Amino acid sequence: MDAVIQVVTFSLVVMFLYLVLKESKSTVASMLLLISGIIIYIFIFPYVKEIMGFVKTMTNSSGIDVTYIQIVMKIIAISYLATFSSVLCKDVGINSIATKVEFTAKIMILLLAMPIMKNVLDSILKIL
Numbered sequence: 551m552d553a554v555i556q557v558v559t560f561s562l563v564v565m566f567l568y569l570v571l572k573e574s575k576s577t578v579a580s581m582l583l584l585i586s587g588i589i590i591y592i593f594i595f596p597y598v599k600e601i602m603g604f605v606k607t608m609t610n611s612s613g614i615d616v617t618y619i620q621i622v623m624k625i626i627a628i629s630y631l632a633t634f635s636s637v638l639c640k641d642v643g644i645n646s647i648a649t650k651v652e653f654t655a656k657i658m659i660l661l662l663a664m665p666i667m668k669n670v671l672d673s674i675l676k677i678l
Contacts, residue, residue, distance in 0.1 A: 553597065557590055580642040587638055621666060625659050 564586040571579040602623070609619045632655030639648035 553594065557593065560586070560590065560593075583641045584638060587634060591634065618666060621662050625662050628655050628658050628662070631655075 564582060568579050568582055571582065605619060605623065609616055632651050636648040636651045636655075639645070639651060
């Protein structure tokens with residue numbers, strides 16, 4: 551809970567600074583958005599590591615094939631990183647790049663999901 555309050559407070563301060571700077575110093579305002587986004591990701595990284603540790607522990611104790619969990623975690627990472635990048639692009643007004651980042655992420659997610667889709671289809675065919 552404290553982490554959320556800290557991130558929200560930091561974001562509100564950045565938002566205020568951005569609104570003050572965007573008219574007179576748009577380049578500085580854009581850099582402020584980029585740097586603040588990176589700071590937030592650095593701040594939450596220990597929590598992500600904790601989640602990864604939990605998932606690894608649960609995977610080891612459940613007997614689920616680690617390959618599938620790794621694929622799902624990669625898909626989640628691509629989704630978060632692409633969203634972060636896309637939103638930053640939109641914040642600075644580069645919507646065309648944001649769209650291309652989103653499209654690339656969707657293609658990469660589909661590519662990563664193919665082995666899982668193949669195994670699901672194989673399992674369905676075995677049942678039939």
